[in-house]
Each structure stands twice: as structure tokens, then as C-alpha cells.
Amino acid sequence: xxxxxxxxxxGPRVLRAGADAVLVESATGExxxxxxxxxxxxRAAGELAGVTEIVPAARTVLVCGLADPRGFAAEVAxxxxxxxxxxxxxxxxxxxxxxxxxxxxxxxxWHVTPEEVAGTVIATTFRxxxxxxxxxxxxxxxxxxxxxxxxxxxxxxxxxxxxxxxxGPYAGVYPRSSPGGWQLVGTTDAALWDPEREPAALLSxxxxxxxxxxxxxxxxxxxxxx
Amino acid sequence: MRDTAxxxxxxxxxxxxxxxxxxxxxxxxxxxxxxxPRSGALDGPALRAANRLVGNPAEAAxxxxxxxxxxxxxxxxxxxxxTGAPCAVRVDGRPAAWxxxxxxxxxxxxxxxxxxxxxxxxxxVSGGVAVRPVLGSRSTDLLSGLGPAPLAMGDVLxxxxxxxxxxxxxxxxxxxxxxxxxxxxxxxxxGGGDVLALxxxxxxxxxxxxxxxxxxxxxxxxxxxxxxxxxTVSPASNRIGLRTRGPALRRARGGELPSEGMxxxxxxxxxxxxxxxxxxxxxxxxxxxxxxxxxxGSLPGAAQSPPGTPVRFVxxxxx
Numbered sequence: 001x002x003x004x005x006x007x008x009x010x011g012p013r014v015l016r017a018g019a020d021a022v023l024v025e026s027a028t029g030e031x032x033x034x035x036x037x038x039x040x041x042x043r044a045a046g047e048l049a050g051v052t053e054i055v056p057a058a059r060t061v062l063v064c065g066l067a068d069p070r071g072f073a074a075e076v077a078x079x080x081x082x083x084x085x086x087x088x089x090x091x092x093x094x095x096x097x098x099x100x101x102x103x104x105x106x107x108x109x110w111h112v113t114p115e116e117v118a119g120t121v122i123a124t125t126f127r128x129x130x131x132x133x134x135x136x137x138x139x140x141x142x143x144x145x146x147x148x149x150x151x152x153x154x155x156x157x158x159x160x161x162x163x164x165x166x167x168g169p170y171a172g173v174y175p176r177s178s179p180g181g182w183q184l185v186g187t188t189d190a191a192l193w194d195p196e197r198e199p200a201a202l203l204s205x206x207x208x209x210x211x212x213x214x215x216x217x218x219x220x221x222x223x224x225x226x
Numbered sequence: 227m228r229d230t231a232x233x234x235x236x237x238x239x240x241x242x243x244x245x246x247x248x249x250x251x252x253x254x255x256x257x258x259x260x261x262x263p264r265s266g267a268l269d270g271p272a273l274r275a276a277n278r279l280v281g282n283p284a285e286a287a288x289x290x291x292x293x294x295x296x297x298x299x300x301x302x303x304x305x306x307x308x309t310g311a312p313c314a315v316r317v318d319g320r321p322a323a324w325x326x327x328x329x330x331x332x333x334x335x336x337x338x339x340x341x342x343x344x345x346x347x348x349x350x351v352s353g354g355v356a357v358r359p360v361l362g363s364r365s366t367d368l369l370s371g372l373g374p375a376p377l378a379m380g381d382v383l384x385x386x387x388x389x390x391x392x393x394x395x396x397x398x399x400x401x402x403x404x405x406x407x408x409x410x411x412x413x414x415x416x417g418g419g420d421v422l423a424l425x426x427x428x429x430x431x432x433x434x435x436x437x438x439x440x441x442x443x444x445x446x447x448x449x450x451x452x453x454x455x456x457x458t459v460s461p462a463s464n465r466i467g468l469r470t471r472g473p474a475l476r477r478a479r480g481g482e483l484p485s486e487g488m489x490x491x492x493x494x495x496x497x498x499x500x501x502x503x504x505x506x507x508x509x510x511x512x513x514x515x516x517x518x519x520x521x522x523g524s525l526p527g528a529a530q531s532p533p534g535t536p537v538r539f540v541x542x543x544x545x
Contacts, residue, residue, distance in 0.1 A: 017438035018519030019544060021489050023439045053258045055487030057511050062258075062487025069544075131261040132485055132511030135370045139485070176371070195360045195372065201260045 004089070014073035017147030021053075021064040024076055029129055029141055029169075030083065036061050036205060038081045039144060056130040056205045084206075086125075091208040094173065096164050098213065100184035102152070106166060109149050117185060118213055120147070121164075126171055126209040131201065136175035138203035143171060153191070155181030162188045164211070173203075186211075235257075236304050236385040238351065240299035240377050241335055245424055247377040248465075249355050249543065250348075251287040254363035254372075258510040264490060265367040268465060268529030269346055272310035276350035279307035279327050283389055286354030287364035289377070291347040293532075295338035296377060298349075302332040304385060305352040311530055344530040356386035368465050369507040374537050431459065431531040433520045434542035435493055440483065440515035445476035445494070448517065450500065452539045460500070460532035465507040466487025467494075468528045474499025475517065482513040491520040493539075501539070503528055 012035060015023040026032045036056040042048050052065030066072045098118040107114045126142035143166070151167045156179065159165070163174045165182035174180060175192035192202045203209065240247075250273060253266020267273035267290055277286045289296065295313055307327050308315045315322045316337040322328045330336045338347050357374045364490050366373040379382075424529055435452070457472030475495050488494065492504040494514045505528065520528070521542070531537070 016436065016544065017439045017487075017516070018436050018491060019521050021519075023311060025485060052255055053487075055258045055510060057486040060484075060486040062489065064489060088524030130485070131259060131510065132509065135257075135260055135262045135372065137261050137491050150412075200361060205259055 008161040011077045012053045014076060015060075016069060017062060017064075020066050020069060021062060022066065022069050022076075023060045024060050024074055027058045027059075030058055031081070032061060033129060033206070034081050034084045035076075035079075035125070037084050038079060039063065040083045057132070058129065066091050080084060087208070088126075089206045089208055090204075091210070092202055093210045093212050094164075094188050094190045094202075095214045096186040096188050098186040100163065100165070100186045102165075103185045104108075106183050106185055110147055112122035114122050121171070121185065124211075126211070128203045128205050128209065129170070130205050131203065133172075134175055134178055134193075136201040136203065137172055138192075138201075138205075138207070139207070140186055140203075140209055141169060143169065143208075145169070149183050151181040152183060155179055156184075158183065160187065162190070162192075164188055229304050234420050235356075235387065236300060236302040236332075236353070237353075238298040238300055238304070238336075238355075238383040238385060240379055240381040240383070241299050242295075242337070243377040243379050243381070244291050244294050244296035244338075246292040246526055247296040248366035248368070249287050249374050249377075249383070250290040250365045251354075251363055252285050253506060254361045256365075256385050257361055258487065261370070261482045261510050262361065262372065263367050263369050263507050263510060265363065265365040265465075267348065267365075268506055269310050269348065269526040270280070271526055272346075272348045273350065273386060275325075276307045276309040276348045277354075279309070280305045280352040281389065282350055282352060282354055285388065286350065286386070286389070288348055288355060291338055291349065293345060294340045295347055296349075297335055297337040298383070299335045300330045303430050304330050306330055306336060307350050308347055310348075311347040313340030313347050314325050314339035315501065326462050332472040343532075345532050346529055351385050352487075353386035353388055356384040365506075367492055367507050369509060375531050381477050420486065429535070431537045433524050433528065433537060433539050435518035435520055435527055435539050436544050437518050440514075443477055443479055443483070443515035444517055445478045448475040448477070449541070451475050452517065453541060455536075455538055457501070457537040457539065458534050459531050459535040459537060463533065467505055467508060468503040468531070470501050470503075472500060473536070475501065477515070477527075481514055484487055485511045485513050488512045488516065489519055491522055492516040492519060493518045505529065 013025040017023050038220040039054050050065045055062040065175035102116045107117045124142045126140035128138035129141045131138050149166050159174050161168045161176045163183050167182040249269040253264040255264045274284050308324050315324045318334045360372050451473050457470040460469035460471045462469045493501045496514045496515050
């Protein structure tokens with residue numbers, strides 16, 4: 001095992017990831033988000049000199065650029081990490097047209113109508129758990145466990161940019177056209193990624209996200225159904 | 227470079243793009259949490275050396291060529307240096323030095339030849355390739371499409387103004403007198419001028435591996451398989467990863483890991499059991515287990531190993 005050393009019991013597990021990095025693994029997504037927030041807080045306070053990357057993911061946070069990974073591992077295991085307070089971080093609203101080609105399929109999986117899928121999505125406060133896959137692509141948590149949907153059996157070779165999609169426990173928005181296997185429920189005109197903008201990414205880990213519904217004009221609605 | 231100052235900024239026009247030529251600098255680290263790969267030159271020491279030869283700071287952007295080099299016409303006289311994989315360098319057809327500063331007169335064509343041995347050449351130009359930076363870097367990132375597209379015939383690359391400070395390698399070497407010296411191999415020995423000894427790639431690629439983070443996902447015999455030899459560089463290798471062919475590493479458990487952060491040099495093992503060593507354009511997160519990590523210092527060798535090169539993974543313990 002590559003445990004770099006950690007306290008016994010319920011604390012995070014610290015795994016060695018090369019000469020100068022560790023993966024800190026927590027039991028839940030909430031603990032992972034809390035640890036990520038704590039790492040950012042400590043870095044902002046100047047406590048993590050030399051750290052080059054802090055990369056949160058589903059159950060882990062990767063910390064790169066450690067001069068003493070072993071010492072860091074022992075330290076992190078002893079941290080008292082507070083839960084992340086909700087409604088305090090950066091928040092964005094993303095206007096969505098619920099016109100995705102997989103909306104009916106998701107409705108079937110949820111045993112509701114397409115309108116109710118939209119209603120559930122706009123009623124949910126999402127949070128960017130982590131980014132990856134493409135610059136600006138955030139994995140959004142917030143949907144309850146029973147609303148997980150599988151990836152499509154046949155991934156699409158080209159998902160249009162701005163597609164709002166669901167897969168597993170996550171929601172996400174494709175920043176640009178790319179192959180993808182998520183279930184597409186809607187589209188947005190929001191620029192998820194713009195290198196000319198500061199910040200380039202609309203969504204970064206910890207950001208809260210609310211989706212709002214763009215009302216169709218009758219013509220557009222007809223086109224969608226057509 | 228007096229003629230540059232007189233006639234405006236120099237430009238390089240692509241007359242032969244080569245198989246894959248990209249603009250590279252030291253990359254854009256620090257954005258992995260947004261899903262942005264670090265990118266940058268795969269053979270960083272070679273790019274640094276080329277920049278030093280032309281008096282550029284380390285962070286200047288140059289070109290990374292793949293297999294068959296490239297050719298560029300200079301609008302004004304420029305000072306260039308070619309490093310990385312050894313290759314023939316020509317200016318308007320006349321042999322010029324590899325691994326040393328070379329003056330390319332205005333209107334002349336610089337040809338960077340086929341890499342032999344090795345794979346990737348680096349071209350620095352005094353002033354640097356001055357395409358617009360994205361998130362602080364001019365590097366082309368082939369995974370996520372950031373930075374300029376790979377070079378295409380007719381592209382025009384702006385060259386930056388001289389960097390401030392010391393004159394770098396300019397003094398005394400700005401004649402074409404190196405022309406006749408090329409051809410006796412590589413690794414220095416040109417005598418005179420500012421010439422670097424650069425190692426050529428070996429016949430075998432040795433990659434030390436630090437265990438973890440997911441070594442516990444593999445069967446007990448997986449490390450014996452990894453370190454037992456028989457792997458070669460796969461032709462499917464690219465800037466994202468060095469793929470290998472050889473005996474498959476067996477896993478102790480199935481399924482996918484929840485996505486987790488990936489480090490440069492991570493040895494990821496996809497379901498086919500053949501290790502992939504992550505290079506500069508690697509995805510920032512991934513769901514296949516990482517059995518070990520190759521230290522950054524060994525990755526330039528990986529970048530210079532053509533398909534078919536035998537790969538020997540060796541254990542490396544850490545403090």
C-alpha cells in the first residue's frame with residue numbers, strides 16, 4: 001500500500017502520488033468538499049508554500065508540489081476540518097432551455113413528465129464538486145441519490161456546446177463540442193469557458209449553481225417537437 | 227538583429243509544417259482544478275537549452291516538432307537554435323549546426339530535418355514565438371484545444387522583440403560559419419561558440435516508478451509483470467500519454483474508480499492492462515487506477531522514444 005501515513009480510524013486516507021504529491025481520500029463527497037475548502041483556506045493563509053495544484057475530485061483531493069509529502073500526510077490526518085457552509089460561496093445562475101434529446105428518457109427513468117424533470121433541476125441547488133474532462137466542465141452535485149441516471153449506452157461523438165446533461169450522481173454543462181455519454185436534458189447560451197475572460201471558467205470547485213428556465217416561444221417549442 | 231529593428235518584427239512563415247509541430251513553452255500549470263492540462267514542451271530540458279542558446283529566458287515559447295521536423299521562412303534575420311532529437315538543420319539548403327545558435331538571414335528558409343534518433347525536435351528563436359498566450363502560456367494543448375492549433379502550411383508566427391537583459395548567445399556566433407561542422411553526431415563537440423552537450427535518447431527507455439496511489443487495485447503479481455520487462459512503446463502514444471504494449475497487468479478488483487486527480491507521470495492502467503504514462507497534455511482527472519508514478523525527470527526520455535522502443539519499468543523507492 002502506498003499510505004503515506006495517516007491516523008487510524010475515520011480520518012482521511014493519504015495515498016502517495018509520486019515524489020511530491022499525495023491523494024487525500026475521504027469517505028464521502030461532503031468530506032472531500034470540506035477538505036478542499038480547508039486546503040484553499042490554508043493556502044490563502046500562506047500555510048502551503050510550494051503547493052502547485054489542489055485538485056478536488058469525487059472522493060479525493062490531489063495536492064501537488066509538496067516538499068515533504070510524508071510530513072504533510074501526518075499533518076492532514078490531524079486537521080480538524082469544518083463542514084462547508086452552504087450558501088456562502090460564489091454562486092452563478094445558468095438559464096436553460098429544457099430541449100435536450102434525452103429529456104424524455106430521463107423523465108422515464110425518474111417516472112415523471114419532462115416538465116417535472118425541468119422543475120426538479122431548477123429547484124435544486126447544485127454545487128461544483130470538481131472540474132475535469134474539459135476546461136470549464138464542472139461535475140455538479142445536488143441531485144438526490146434516487147435520481148441517478150446511467151450514462152448512455154452509446155456515447156455521442158459530438159455533444160453540442162452548452163448542453164446541460166446528467167450522468168450518475170452529477171449534472172454538468174458541456175463547455176464546447178466534444179464526444180460525450182451523458183444524458184442531454186437542455187441547452188444554455190452561457191459561456192462556460194472563455195479564455196479571454198477573467199476568470200476563464202464560469203464554474204470552479206465550490207461554486208453554487210442554480211439553473212433557471214428559459215421559456216420557449218411557441219415557434220421554438222414546435223421546432224423542438226418537430 | 228539590426229535588420230529586425232529596422233524593418234519591424236520578424237515573422238516565421240511555415241513552408242513545411244511537418245507531421246505535428248506545435249508551439250510550446252513551459253506550459254500552464256496551476257489550472258488543473260479547472261480541468262486544464264499543464265501542457266508545455268514534452269522534452270522540457272531540450273526547449274530550455276534551445277532558449278538559452280538564443281539568449282531567451284526559459285519561459286519563451288518555441289516549436290516542438292514530431293518525427294520529420296518542419297521548415298520556416300524568416301521575414302528578417304533571426305537567431306535560432308534546434309535541440310531535442312538530433313536532426314539535420316539547413317538554412318537555404320546549406321547545412322547548419324544542431325545544438326548551437328544559427329543565424330537565419332531575412333528571406334531564408336530554415337529546415338529542421340528528420341529526428342534520428344528520437345522523436346521530437348525543439349526550435350527556439352531569439353525573442354520567442356509570440357503568439358497570444360492563453361492562461362499565461364502559449365503552449366498548444368492537444369487534449370483540450372487551448373493555445374494555437376498545430377502548425378499548418380502558410381501559417382505566420384510572430385517573433386517577439388529581444389528579451390531584456392544580457393545579450394545571451396548573440397556575441398560572436400552570429401555568422402554562418404557553423405555550416406560545415408554539422409554531421410559528426412550530437413552531444414557537443416562543435417568547438418567554439420555556445421554549444422550544449424545534449425544527450426541523445428538511448429535504445430531502451432528506462433522509467434523508474436514510485437508505487438501508488440492505487441497499487442492496491444492490482445493483483446499481487448502486477449508489479450512483477452510491470453518490472454519484468456517485455457513492454458514497448460505503442461504507436462498510439464502522443465502528447466497525452468506514452469502508451470505501451472506488453473504483458474497485461476492484472477487487477478485485483480474490477481470497476482472504475484470515482485474520478486480522481488492525475489499527476490504528470492502517472493502510470494495509469496486501463497482495462498486492457500497495458501500501462502499508459504501520462505505526459506504534458508494528460509487529463510487532469512481520470513477513473514482508471516494509477517499503479518505508480520514516473521518522476522518528471524524521466525519523462526523527456528519518454529517523449530523521445532519512438533514506437534517500438536523497449537520500455538523497462540524499474541522500482542523507485544521514496545523517502
